[in-house]
Amino acid sequence: MSLLDELYKEIILRHYKSPHNYGPLETANVRVMGDNPSCGDQIELQVETDGEHIANLRFRGQGCAISQASASLMTDLVKGKTWAEALELKSKFKSMIVDGTPPVPELGDLAALSGVHKLAARVKCATLAWNALEQAAHQAGAVSRAPNA
Known part of the structure; x- marks a missing residue:
């Protein structure tokens, strides 16, 4: 396993074992x-929004390391x-995961999931939270204002 693969594995496991922004969001x-x-x-994705900005968001859930780290x-x-x-970030992430396009700098540590495109059964795991984010945008009425939604 290459050094980069080891780093990516470490990032995924760290976010799976100690997820950021996990738990209830009372102001959602x-x-x-x-x-x-x-x-x-x-x-379950919980978002506090003014309709244009994502002021805060948290999630709760269960599943494999890929879905929870994502x-x-x-x-x-x-x-x-x-x-x-x-x-726009969702679009770039899905392009990386579904089409196998190289990760872009804007995705930061999400590049750790770039190899998922080789594992067809895991694509849905990696995109679950992003699909929820898109649903949340629809619910917030933000999709008509967003390009490439």
Whole structure:
């Protein structure tokens, strides 16, 4: 295993064992549920938004290391962003995971999940939180304002 692979594995395991932004968000005004029946992954995404910005977000759920690490990394990345910015990041992440495009710097540590595109059964695990984020954007009424949503 290469040094980069080891680093990526370490990032995924760290976010799985000690996820960031995990737990309830009492001030959330948007809540969405997502699940991956083929793997058993589940997530509840809770977002505090003014309709344009993601002021805060947290998640709760259970599942494999990939789904939970992806949720943890995603919440770190999009907190404080506008919905348009968050959905642009979602597009870049999905391109990396689904199409195998090289990770872009804007995705930061999410590059650790870049190898998932080689594991078709794990693509849904990695994108679960991002699909929930897109649902939350719809619920917040932000999709019509966001490019490439």
